Amino acid sequence: DGNPYLGPDGRDWSDNHRRFALLGWVAAHLASGELDPDWIPDVVHAHDWHAGLVPLYMGLCPGLKAASVFTVHNLAFRGIFPMDCHSDLGLPMFKLTPQGIEFHGKISFMKAGLVYSDKITTVSPKYAREICTPEFGCGLDGVMRDRGGDLSGILNGVDYAVWNPGDAKIAKPYSVDDLAGKKACKRALQLEFGLSTEAHGPLFAVVSRLTSQKGMDLLAEVADEIAARGGKLAVLGRGDAAL
Numbered sequence: 001d002g003n004p005y006l007g008p009d010g011r012d013w014s015d016n017h018r019r020f021a022l023l024g025w026v027a028a029h030l031a032s033g034e035l036d037p038d039w040i041p042d043v044v045h046a047h048d049w050h051a052g053l054v055p056l057y058m059g060l061c062p063g064l065k066a067a068s069v070f071t072v073h074n075l076a077f078r079g080i081f082p083m084d085c086h087s088d089l090g091l092p093m094f095k096l097t098p099q100g101i102e103f104h105g106k107i108s109f110m111k112a113g114l115v116y117s118d119k120i121t122t123v124s125p126k127y128a129r130e131i132c133t134p135e136f137g138c139g140l141d142g143v144m145r146d147r148g149g150d151l152s153g154i155l156n157g158v159d160y161a162v163w164n165p166g167d168a169k170i171a172k173p174y175s176v177d178d179l180a181g182k183k184a185c186k187r188a189l190q191l192e193f194g195l196s197t198e199a200h201g202p203l204f205a206v207v208s209r210l211t212s213q214k215g216m217d218l219l220a221e222v223a224d225e226i227a228a229r230g231g232k233l234a235v236l237g238r239g240d241a242a243l
Helices: 016-032 054-059 083-088 109-116 125-130 141-146 181-193 216-228
Strands: 043-047 067-072 080-082 106-108 119-122 151-153 203-207 232-236
Touching (some): 016 083, 016 109, 083 106, 106 109, 109 141, 119 125, 125 151, 181 232, 203 216, 216 232
Parallel strands (some): 043 067, 067 119, 119 151
Antiparallel strands (some): 080 106
């Protein structure tokens, strides 16, 4: 029960530091060719704190030639663990300093990715600027400023060939030139969610991680008002139990 990050009680697994350190260790050894000499990557791309130790472990592999890129999707999740977890990580003590992965007396997997990767990217140019400030840097803004020359913001997007409303996989295709199919799609969504198809008000749909960082607490506050004014609301996601 549970998922790769949380137990069935909604709390972090007690051994998350070992789980995700192992992920990073295996990635580094794959990149070195030690586990499969017939396949060696040019670049290893790690995402968020869960893969934060990848660049650090890569640096400890002698002869490794692959470059590392670390992408920050959400700096607020810093992957922080007690310092005494270091004995499980197989890291030399000189990495457990403020210049390394130490963060206010603890260990931060996110900081490891920021310090030891060759390049850092984020989900937009604006976010790249924001996380270099105390307001949005979550205590790591100094590290971000130090790595400013290696930091790029690449705007998140979608593949329009895949997410195309002209695709026959939806209830009825439509396009910017012919929006008639949207009515059939709305009806199909109402039926799937058990919402009335009689009302003519707007249907609001949200697909998101259910957390206040996504503004879901704001949505919860106005859900009753949406319904009272004739609207419908369909939400798909998982996250904070309260939300």
